[in-house]
Amino acid sequence: MTLGPRIGVLAIQGDVREHVQALESSGARAQTVGSPTDLDEVSGLVIPGGESTTMSLLAVRDGLLDPLREARQGGMPMYGSCAGMIMLADRVLDARPDQQTIGGLDVTVRRNAFGRQVDSFETDISIEGLDDRAFPAVFVRAPWVESVGESVRVIARLGESSGADTIVAVTQGPLMATSFHPELTGDLRIHEMFIEMVRHYS
Ligand code: GLN
Numbered sequence: 447m448t449l450g451p452r453i454g455v456l457a458i459q460g461d462v463r464e465h466v467q468a469l470e471s472s473g474a475r476a477q478t479v480g481s482p483t484d485l486d487e488v489s490g491l492v493i494p495g496g497e498s499t500t501m502s503l504l505a506v507r508d509g510l511l512d513p514l515r516e517a518r519q520g521g522m523p524m525y526g527s528c529a530g531m532i533m534l535a536d537r538v539l540d541a542r543p544d545q546q547t548i549g550g551l552d553v554t555v556r557r558n559a560f561g562r563q564v565d566s567f568e569t570d571i572s573i574e575g576l577d578d579r580a581f582p583a584v585f586v587r588a589p590w591v592e593s594v595g596e597s598v599r600v601i602a603r604l605g606e607s608s609g610a611d612t613i614v615a616v617t618q619g620p621l622m623a624t625s626f627h628p629e630l631t632g633d634l635r636i637h638e639m640f641i642e643m644v645r646h647y648s
Contacts, residue, residue: 451644454479454488456514458504460496460529464629465637472637474644482513490523490644493530495586495627498557499542501529511546518550523620523647525640531555531623532589539592551621552595559590559612571626573615574601576635583614583626590625591616620647 450473455465457478469476469492479485491514493501505511518524518534526534533547537554560567565587570580581602591613594600602615602624614625620643628636 450474451490451641451648452477452488453490453492453641453644454484455492455494458508458510459501460494461629462494465492465494468629468634468637472634472641474641482510485513485517489648490640493524493526493533495528495530498529498532499545501533502546506546514548518548521620521647523644526623527627527629528586528588528625531625532557534621534623551616551618551623552598553616554592555589556592557589558587560585560588569604571602571604571614575639581635582631582633584630585626588625590614
């Protein structure tokens with residue numbers, strides 16, 4: 447058996463451990479990334495959910511934001527979930543004024559888009575590129591994607607059953623982002639998809 451690719455999970459803040467476990471269960475070699483040196487050791491990076499304002503602040507404080515931007519510009523595959531989606535977005539609505547992102551994904555996202563009264567919910571969605579089985583998508587104070595650039599591919603929307611036609615998952619070259627949290631469901635298909643992406647681009 448060949449060894450899976452080495453994939454990092456950005457360990458500044460958020461649900462790091464769940465992503466490490468999901469990646470390991472999907473056949474990758476996972477490790478946490480908390481410094482620029484760690485970043486050099488991985489061929490792909492997951493940016494977990496959490497709180498994007500805190501993540502941005504700590505990334506700047508720890509001298510990680512520029513290395514992350516450089517790694518992304520160098521073509522490192524990155525997958526952002528929820529707050530991680532915000533960290534990869536080029537444009538953020540309802541951001542804190544000093545909030546910064548890694549960027550690269552040509553999308554406009556809105557933070558806490560589902561409203562504070564809808565703190566969290568779960569719904570089945572279908573995702574392009576996966577098999578036909580519905581994906582259990584868990585949303586926690588989630589952003590949505592309000593608009594996308596030409597090179598962005600929309601791979602999932604909330605269906606009419608949820609009362610909206612809202613974009614909740616996208617890819618663009620080696621970047622992928624979801625509004626929801628696959629690491630909380632035990633369904634490994636998004637992590638497997640990202641591992642394939644890392645293999646493809648490295
Ligand atoms: N609302 C959070 C933010 O703006 C994201 C929530 C999450 O990652 N679960 O960063």
